[in-house]
Structures are given as C-alpha cells and as structure tokens.
Amino acid sequence: MPHNSLLQNLMQSPRNPDLDLPILNRRSLLTRSALGLGALGLAQVLQDDGRVLAAEEQPIHGSLDARPPHFRPRAKRVIHFFLNGGPSHVDTFDHKPLLEKYAGQPLGDNLRTERKTGAAFPSPFEFQKYGQSGIEVSELFAKTASQHMDDIAVIRSMYAQVPNHEPSLMLMNCGDSVQPRPSMGAWVLYGLGTENQNLPGFVAMCPNGLPIKDNENWQSAFLPGAYQGTYIDSQHQEMSKLIENIEHPQITTQAQRRQLRLLAQINADHRATRIDQRLDARIQCFELAFRMQQDAAEAFDVGREPKHIHSMYGDGVHARQTLIARRLLERGVRYVQLWHGAGQPWDNHAGLEAAHRSLAGQIDQPIAALMMDLKQRGMFEDTLILWGGEFGRTPTVELSGDGKPQSGRDHNHWGFSVWLAGGGIKGGTTYGATDDIGFKAVENPVSVHDLHATMLHCLGFDHKQLTFRYAGRDFRLTDVHGNVIREILS
Secondary structure, three states: OOOOHHHHHHHHHOHHHHHHHHHHHHHHHHHHHEEEEEEEEHHHOOOOOOOOOOOOHOOOOOOOOOOOOOOOOOOOOOEEEEEEEOOOOHOOOOOOOOOOOOOOOOOOOOOOOOEEEEEEEOOOOEEEEEEEOOOOEEEEHHHHHHHHHHEEEEEEEEEEEOOHHHHHHHHHHHHOOOOOOOOHHHHHHHHHOOOOOOOEEEEOOOOOOHHHHHHHOOOOOOOOHHHOOOOOOOOOOOHHHHHHOOOOOOOOHHHHHHHHHHHHHHHHHOOOOOOOOHHHHHHHHHHHHHHHHHHHHHHHOOOOOOOHHHHHHHOHHHHHHHHHHHHOOOOOEEEEEEEEEEOOEEEEEEEHHHHHHHHHHHHOOOHHHHHHHHHHHOHHEEEEEEOOOOOOOEEEEOOOOOOOEEEEEEEEEEOOEEEEOOOEOOOEEEEEOOOOOOEEEOOOHHHHHHHHHHHHHOOOOOOOOOOEOOEEEEEEOOOOOOOOOHHHEE
C-alpha cells in the first residue's frame, strides 16, 4: 500500500470501543514515527561516539547527568564576571600613552562613533607594570593585578558587531546579536551536565535585578529548558528572599515526595502521547526545587565561612555574591555568572573617573580574593575565569548636545579588552592589540566567536562539534564562525 494511502487510512480509522484507543492524528503519528522509525536510523545519523547528546536519545529532554566532553579538558567549570555597560579598556587593561601626548587635540575624522565625540581623552588613572610578565594595568584593578597578573591572559584586540548594548550583550553571552540563542552557560551545561543534581548547573547572580528583556542573556532558547540559567537576586541576605519558596511552609518532605510522584505520573501519562520540551523542563524544575531543599540553603549561606575568608573578600553585595559563587563552584555547579553594574552600569558617557573608580572598587578585591581562594583550595587549575563587558569605550571624549566635553566616553565596539585565567590559560600573556590610541583592533583581531571557541576548547569541546539540531539544522554557540586562540593556551 502506498505510504499516502496508509497514512490516510490511519487518520480516518474510527476509535475501537473495545480497546478504547484514540484515533492517531497527524501530529501523533509523526511523533511516534520519529521515536520509532527514526530511531532505526539514529546510529547511522549520529556518528559522534556519544559525546554530543541529541534530544531524541534522552528519556526527558535536557538530562543533567554529568557527561564527558570531546577530549580531556583543562577546565571543568566557569565563572564569568560580566561588567554590564561596557568598561573602558583604555582605563583598565590597555594603556595608551599617546592619549596623554595628544590630550585635548583632535584625533582625525575617521573615528566612527555612535555619538558625537571630541578630542583625545587621556586616562585619569595611573598605570603600572605588574608581575614578572610586566603587563600594564591601571590602578582600578591594582589588587587583582598585584596578586595574579602572571596568571592572567589579557586579550586586547576584541571586537563586536554594533555599538549598542542589547545586541552586544546577546553576542557576548549567547553568540548572536540578532536572534535569541542559548547562552554560553546553557551550552556548557548541555555539553557537560552537572556534578550536583541538588543544585542548578547554571546560576546567574545580579543584585537588584535586570530588566526582563535581559533575561535572554542566560536563556536556554531552543535547548531544553533544563539548561536555562537560574537567576538569583543577590542583593538579599535572608535565605527566604535570596532563594524564594525553597521550603514548603505547611507539609513535610515525605508528603512533598508523594505529591511529586503523583505529579510525575500524571505528567508522564500526558507526555506519552507527545514530545513537549516545555513539559520536560517543568517536570525537571519541580524535581530540582525539591532536591534543592537539601543543599541550597547550605550552599548559599556565607555565614558558614570563617572570618578570615570574609575579610579576604571584603564588604558589600559583590563581595558576598563572589563568595557565594566560590561555594557553588566547589559544590559542582558548572557555570556561574556574576553580573556587575545593573543599577549603576559601566556605561559612563559622563563623569567616567568617579564612576569607574566606584565600580572597580566594588569588585577588584572580591576578584583577587576569589582567585586566591581557588588556588588555596586546589580549584584554580580547573576553573576557567572570564572578565569583561559587551564592548569598550572611545579614546575620545563624548560631547553633550551643545558640544561641550562630558568627561566620559562613548561606546566602542571596534576594539576592547577581556581577560581569561585559570584552567587551560597561559598566564602572564597579552594577545592582540588596538591601534596607538585604543580605537580599533589592528593586531590579531579576536571576535566573540573566537573567544567562545577558546573557552569551549578549555572545557574539552571542539566548538564545531558541540551542536544541537533545531529547525532543520545543527546549531552551535559559535554559529559558523570561530577559531581557537591557541597562543593563550597553556
């Protein structure tokens, strides 16, 4: 019988009153065919020796079980310090003495900036060389540089695509500046799974929160929902506010377990006739929330740390969330992102000196403390650390509407700096360069896709092979771009 006739007969078959079987509609048939006939060809189609899991192979979309990467990794976890708004590279890790020489003078007409800018604006901060490597860093990050510069690789030739915050935020965090895509944390969790089933595998902390639209920066997008970042508003110290609804106020743990078993059975019956990633994500969310009652309160409670550790990290919300991050990492969380600059962003179009000094003062000591803490716990060598924002700032001063200098800098996506340290990174190195005034990357330009490819390499992945099939094609974090920066690898 021709396939079309068979399909038509199946669609038009009446319900069997004795067996009480429903009619197979078109969607159900295709779904079951995908799980049945499609499975026959699975071994031929997926020739990745099990390293990249397709959704069809998993009983529930988004397995969080720990999985091996493609090859032996140097890092097994990531902490990402994200400086929201765009810190100035020429005021932090990319010293440009020429700006002092030409201070107050025009730098030419070929500097394409988003807003009107004027003359050369030298950095108001002192720079000096640190460590045996002699890398120049400004006073803003003196504590981090004085203790750890020989462990850090500074990439001075980063570039983005546009000088706007939202698309550049998405590019840096998700690998695409236009379409919603899974964040890097989601990709890492998809590839590696988690070592602790009682805690989220991907945590994003940001005191005071961000606009709802910024949640896309830790989204799972078309990856299974289990890989989405768990957002924590780290401004709170009370556990009931820091992790809301973690405990049921009325029933016992045993009763909750019985409820979840019943709910799981109902959901399983519903799921048997369809593939629904949203339902899978909700089932896993219920289960994770239940399991978190055992470990979450202990993991987030920095009050359990000794006084000398608190002194090392310092005071303030960013010191506290950085200490929480270390506690999460040592308990098996794969990816922790610490947002800085939500209420007061690094987007300093005016009054840059005071704003940058204040912002850096909030995180310089906690970053230095975290690196020291990881070293003394034997975790530094297999923890990958990323520091940076979505773009840099102009070497020229921004002008107000009436043409007066505002002592700030405009957005600059043509060239900026980030740095990496820890697992797989060759410390005490610099890579690439911007031009003499710090406007554009001219030596070994590095795209965001190159950065992501390099980070995935440290985690044991060939970025071209870490894929997920969606809408008829294989997607990856680096899209169709990206080269590993081998010069900064140890």
